[in-house]
Amino acid sequence: MTAVDPPISREREEHWQRVWDALDPWTVPPGRLEPGADARYLLTMFPYPSGDLHMGHAEVFAIEDALARYWRLRGHRVLNPIGWDSFGLPAENAAIARGEHPATYTETNIATQAASIRRYAVSFDFSRRLHTHEAEYYRWTQWLFLQLYERGLAYRGAGWVNWCPQDATVLANEQVLAGRCERCGSEVVRRELTQWFVRITDYADRLLDDMAQLEGRWPERILAMQRNWIGRSEGVQIRFADDGGAHPGRSAHLEVFTTRPETLAGVTFLAVAPESATAWDWCAPGARAALAEYREQVATRTEIERSAVGQTKTGVPLGTSVRHPLTGEPIPVWAADYVLAGYGTGAVMGVPAGDERDAAFAAAMGIPQAPAGLAVLPGAEPDWPEPDEMVQQLLTAGAGERARSYRLRDWLVSRQRFWGAPIPMVHCPRCGVVPVPEADLPVQLPDLRGEQLVPEGVSPLAGAKDWLTVSCPACGGPAQRDTDTMDTFVDSSWYFLRYLSPGRTDVPFDPADARDWMPADTYVGGVEHANLHLLYSRFVTKVLRDAGWLETDEPFAALLNQGQVINRGAAMSKSLGNGVDLAEQLDTYGVDAVRLAIIFSGPPADDLDWADVHPEAMHRFQARALRLARDVGAAGASGASGGFGASAEAVEVRRSTHRTIAEITELMEMRRLNVVVARLMELVSVGKKAIDGGPGAGELAVRELAEGVAVMLSLFAPYTAEEMWAALGHEPSVARARWPEVDRALLVAEEVEAVVQVAGKVRGHLRVPADVDEQELRRQALRLDAVRRRLAGAEPRRVVVRAPHLVNVVP
Ligand code: ANZ
Ligand code: ZN
Secondary structure, three states, X not given: OOOOOOOOOXXXXXXXXXXXXXXXXXXXXXXXXXOOOOEEEEEEOOOOOOOOOOHHHXXXXXXXXXXXXXXXXXXXXXXXXXEEOOOOHHHHHHHHHHOOOHHHHHHHHHHHHHHHHHHOOOOOEEEEEEEOOOHHHHHHHHHHHHHHHHOOOEEXXXXXXXXXXXXXXXXOHHHEEOOEEOOOOOEOEXXXXXXXXXXXXXXXXXXXXXXXXXXXXXXXXXXXXXXXXXXXXXXXXXXXXXXXXXXXXXXOEEEEEEOOHHHHHHOOEEEEOOOOHHHHHOOOHHHHHHHHHHHHHXXXXXXXXXXXXXXXXXXXXXXEEEEOOOOOOEEEEEEXXXXXXXXXXXXXXXXXXXXXXXXXXXXXXXXXXXXXXXOOOOOXXXXXXXXXXXXXXHHHOOOEEEEEEEOOOOEEOEEOOOOOOEOOEEEEOOOEEEEOOHHHOOOOOOXXXXXXXXXXXXXXXXXXXXXXEEEOOOOOOEEEEOOOEEOHHHHXXXXXXXXXXXXXXXXXXXXXXXXXXXXXXXXXXXXXXOOHHXXXXXXXXXHHHHOOOOOOOOOEOOEEEOOOEEEOOEEOOOOOOOOOOHHHHHHHHOHHHHHHHHHHOOOOOOOEEHHHOOHHHHHHHHHHHHHHHHHHHHOHHHHHHOOOOOOHHHHHHHHHHHHHHHHHHHHHHOOXXXXXXXXXXXXXXXXXXXXXXXXXXXXXXXXXXXXXHHHHXXXXXXXXXXXXXXXXXXXXXXXXXXXXXXXXXXXXXXXXXXXXXXXOEEEEEEEEEOOOOHHHXXXXXXXXXXXXXXXXXXXXXXXXXXXXXXXEEEO
């Protein structure tokens, strides 16, 4: 790497950091907003503390900071908080490997990241900083869990986990590598465990319908992804009666969910999910051994593998049958892998003549492709009746009703891990599951470290015997704590509310603060959170609204997704060797050059390829901007003494300045940050020309230009902007300045008269802007009646344009 000399030295960066620390221009003190304050809440997805900041952070922080600074300069009261999403598995793994407490890794990384954020000059309000791993925060995460429980939204049920038979432990998805345990390499199986779920499916309709409020304010692709994820299907639930009469221990009907009721005449079998209780209930005694064996086989495969089209279908007959609701014909019941337990009723009616997967299954199992009497031509579907007619018949026959099904599943919030918020529940042999009283929160984590974090069986917390034993809050008898901790998505589902009431120990947040600030005006973050985090945050907001804590339905009024940072067309990764180290970039080029280069490289929402980012190319721009400010500052006295010069040159400089301010203001509202930087570069050139060969550095119009540049540049290059501001003779800091006002009178373009000739003779005149381009002038000239008459419909042989004064049309 060639040695470069950044225009702003490390020492100057540190100087300005101390100035900002002392002035504290970004803190919003807790409590009520000043009356009349125009509040804006800018929220940025909070970082996970894994090592130092990386290129992704550099991008998102450069974008979010430009918005925060812009809003402040425009006179808004801006809340721009920062915190850390600091529970999670990487810290736990590091703690096991190093024989320490997960807090050590976590807090070291937070300190590193906080220092880098300070150097990166992001205008965060650090006074509201939060860490989700601290008891003062997770106490309220536990409170949230109790709210869900009280509202019937948290329940215990069977959930599938990855189980390593060798280590006898639950594995997180990240710990399963190609189907094997990351530690011992043995084959991982899926196993059912009783765990905590949150009933987000109760809110599926609202989560879908309220998206109408987000249209046009969230990226369309994110809305589409959420719609898909929730996956609402309108259909019919059809009841098939037991063919053999009532059987002890099973209901008299088998219900299926279908979106194609009109295909009822094509049913040749029913299939149920093998792992479901329904499969066992509908299994004849003679088929149980085969079903049990089949279940084990299915348990090693994921749902995605099982249901993929083209995948070989497997199944076993259950030895029972049901009756067709309209014809009474017997239909065999099967267990089949492509039927998923969690969707619809966990049972389907098999229609090989209408459905590819049913056809593949029937072919593999030797089941007829169509009932006798249904004409099926190869490659064509039978003539099904109208769906509505069929629904009517089913309703009349009492054999079905309309139903909705969702792809969305309830939210499994249990983790068999240490480094998370303990689930605030107690298991009492006499009273059952008892919530920890609110007054007893937080349920603090015990002090485990190193090897103690390796789970004994189900969870590391089960090994903390002292911690585990408590007296039951209901009967006072001996009881045990729940040993699961919460999914970290619970921590992050409400952090944006905690920022509003920092330090409060009586409430998680004050509803009055929420009235002041919610919903967040803009949420900036990555598309990888499109489904889970955003959906959970929306859900929790709705629950808290129902519970009277919030007045808003939606947490984030607008969403800005930055693109991914890649390098040479591929995601940065160790194995590709195309990673770029942020700290190294900052050391080599300086913070401002990196920030400017990131912003300049393209629209915020586009992927950012580091191969196209050139921090070194920003140095010239920074140096010119600094030179401009220093020249003007040095000539200061003469400029400040008079008014704006009336010379044509001075007026031209002012026009450029005000046109640029007006355009940049509009570009900022459209988030076209890269174009803003381009316009600033142009304005700096105008300033340089004005000094070198125009009205000179002492001209007030040039000072106005330089001050405008300093203020607007502060959105992207805060250090350079501060240096400029100081050179121009102002008190620190440019963060305290105001956005420049546009003088509308200067936006009106000057007009001149253009002469239009035909074959060298003057035939007309046009009033045109002085900066009209040749194309436009030519177009207007050819539209003149006098010109059209002489051309008489023919194309001119030649049109000579000398903008803005002359057009000569040669017929
Ligand atoms: C009969 C039928 C005939 C179907 C036909 C499709 C085509 P969407 O649109 O995704 O909601 N299905 C229902 N529950 C299922 C489960 N638990 N596992 C796997 N498949 C299931 O899909 C609804 C369709 O998916 C339903 O309509 C059902 O098959 C199947 F020509 O019923 B259909
Ligand atoms: Zn009890």
